Amino acid sequence: MSSPADETRADRLAVSWRMALPLVLFLALAGLFFVGLHSGDPSKLPSALIGKPAPELQLPPLEGLKHDGAQVPGLSAADLKGKGVQIVNFWASWCRPCRDEHPFLKQLTKESKARLVGINYKDETTAARRFLGQLGNPFQTVGVDAKGSAAIEWGVYGMPETFIVGDDGTILYKHVGPIDAKDLETALLPAIRKARGQQ
DSSP: OOOHHHHHHHHHHHHHHHHHHHHHHHHHHHHHHHHHHHSSOGGGOOOTTTTSBOOOOEEOBOTTOEETTEEOOOEEGGGGSSSSSEEEEEEOTTOHHHHHHHHHHHHHHHHHOOEEEEEEESOOHHHHHHHHHHHOOOOSEEEEESSSHHHHHTTOOSSOEEEEEOTTSBEEEEEESOOOHHHIIIIIHHHHHHHTTOO
């Protein structure tokens, strides 16, 4: 037969366990979330758009951005067809990874000879022009996605993101996050060669 002291100790233990249970459950869930978040390569996130036509868009030009004295044009869906394999890059001047990626974008266009299309996302016009003025403008065309609707249509997670689009306007490849030297050699250039049927 248990004594009153034993019952009091058991009651205290039960109360302590009930108080600790929510914390234990929270820590277990937080651990699972952390592992899930960091277990994969974000640049390899799947896209429902691969193999499908690029979403329709009609984006105005970045006002005041000039090349050889002429306004750099904006972007429409028609611009993504019949011009060979193209690279579409979502970027913004406020995006630090976009700045880090910029030299590799320039290298990508130089090595691939592919047309580079820029989509400037929720940016301030002067800041976007300054960004390209400081780092150089590798884009043949820059469309302004002021409200972010094009990014939503293209399934963009965050800046920067890059797509390879075939001559027929089909999205063939998606890269999430900034491009670096390794991505250039192991992912982007091979994807462009594959799109051209060069393997």
